[in-house]
Amino acid sequence: MRAILQKRALRFVLLANVVSMLGSGMNAAAVAWHILQATHSEMALGTLAVLQTLPAMLLLPFTGVIIDREDRRRLVMMLDSARALVILTISILAFRGKVQVWQLYLMNTLVAAGFWMFWPTITALIQELTPEGQFMEANTFLLAGIQGGWLMAGAIVGFVYNHIGLGGVLLIDFTTYVVSFLCYFGVRKGKHVVPRPAELRADIAAAETAEKRFWHELWEGIEFLRDHPNVVLLGLSWALFLGAMLTGVVVTPSLSDRVFHAGAVGYGWLNAGWGVGAFLSALYAPKLITRLGPRLAIAVSMGFLASFMTLSP
Amino acid sequence: MNTSLMEQVPKHFMGRVQNAFYFVGTFLQIALSLTVGSVAQKLSLAGGFAIIGSVYLVAFISAVWPIGSEAPAIAGNHCMSSAVGSVQMRSMSRIIA
Numbered sequence: 001m002r003a004i005l006q007k008r009a010l011r012f013v014l015l016a017n018v019v020s021m022l023g024s025g026m027n028a029a030a031v032a033w034h035i036l037q038a039t040h041s042e043m044a045l046g047t048l049a050v051l052q053t054l055p056a057m058l059l060l061p062f063t064g065v066i067i068d069r070e071d072r073r074r075l076v077m078m079l080d081s082a083r084a085l086v087i088l089t090i091s092i093l094a095f096r097g098k099v100q101v102w103q104l105y106l107m108n109t110l111v112a113a114g115f116w117m118f119w120p121t122i123t124a125l126i127q128e129l130t131p132e133g134q135f136m137e138a139n140t141f142l143l144a145g146i147q148g149g150w151l152m153a154g155a156i157v158g159f160v161y162n163h164i165g166l167g168g169v170l171l172i173d174f175t176t177y178v179v180s181f182l183c184y185f186g187v188r189k190g191k192h193v194v195p196r197p198a199e200l201r202a203d204i205a206a207a208e209t210a211e212k213r214f215w216h217e218l219w220e221g222i223e224f225l226r227d228h229p230n231v232v233l234l235g236l237s238w239a240l241f242l243g244a245m246l247t248g249v250v251v252t253p254s255l256s257d258r259v260f261h262a263g264a265v266g267y268g269w270l271n272a273g274w275g276v277g278a279f280l281s282a283l284y285a286p287k288l289i290t291r292l293g294p295r296l297a298i299a300v301s302m303g304f305l306a307s308f309m310t311l312s313p
Numbered sequence: 314m315n316t317s318l319m320e321q322v323p324k325h326f327m328g329r330v331q332n333a334f335y336f337v338g339t340f341l342q343i344a345l346s347l348t349v350g351s352v353a354q355k356l357s358l359a360g361g362f363a364i365i366g367s368v369y370l371v372a373f374i375s376a377v378w379p380i381g382s383e384a385p386a387i388a389g390n391h392c393m394s395s396a397v398g399s400v401q402m403r404s405m406s407r408i409i410a
Contacts, residue, residue: 042350042353042354043350043351045350046346046347046350046351047350049342049346049350050342050347053340054343056335056336057336057339057340057343060332060336060339061332061336063328064329064330064331064333066328067327068325068327068328119335120327120332120335121328123315123318123319123327124331126319130319135316139316139319143315194324194325195325196325197325217329218329220326221329221332224322224323224330230380231321231322233375233380235330235333235337236334236337236372237372237375237376238318238338239335239337239338240369240371240372240375242334242339242342243337243338243340243342243344243368244345244368244369246338247342247345247346247365247368248365250349250353251349251358251362251365254361255358258358259358289316294314294316295317295377296377298314298317298372299373299376299377302369302372302373303370305369305372306367306370306372309362309365310362312362313362
């Protein structure tokens, strides 16, 4: 495990993610809470979740080619800068007391568009920087940091929201993006692109125009999936997990509000519980995966989530 | 899941492969958010949780679904060659056509 932290580039990437997710977690929780208080409607939270995903639906089929073609570190830095500017703008509006629900929807839509390009890029970058055979360790650190950071942030925001308001929370998020940008800046120097095998390079070079080359590269990815059903099933589990986990934001604030009658602080405690669990999973997950094997470990995790999610209310 | 993907998908395919699954995941999020939000508000909050739980159940089934073992694409060059080969074959068939 420590071998991963001895690599400077990975240290910077992991640190950037913890810091960035702290801010993003605070942002997400504060915005969800603000909208629920402003509208008293779970449907409004559902709309928020839908608006976050619409740009992703439009961009995701095409951005994979860019991630595989460009320098992933520079791409992440660009995405951090763009999201930071959007959040700073809304933070200023919030401080002036002029922020409206539609502006929060817009901010989340833009930030989410960036996130859905950021996350596959950062995963690909970590794969690029990690020596083979150490992926599990790198991912353990990454996910413990991200989940812990994101969800502990949700807990913190429950306690600080009443004091610093939405503007303050968004300003903290902006600051974390600046720190994250600086971390990625220090990861390495110059432009680095993952080299393709000679056969694929020749095939792409044969494409006549940039557009044809783009579609050609996109089709390559589909061909790869068609030839690897095990990757498809793994990805399907991942997609289902993702869809279910991200929908949690629709019901969790209401659990605190309507069932526990605990307000923002109760919402904070719920997030803290998830955050502590996610962080602690770093202690046992590698051993569990080694003992059960990756597929069975995923199945056990999904089984637990299905049971507890159904029984929790 | 991330580790398994990193082990099974070559580095130069990682962006495209991940995005394919994120696309499915975000589509699910849209459908689920509308359904869960509506059920939680109009019927019961427990119903909303149950819907999310059932999606995790489908993920469980997908994870235990029996498939033939396949060597990781990164570890075994033959898998990589198979992807490359399929692309070449498609290109060749186009040329022949």
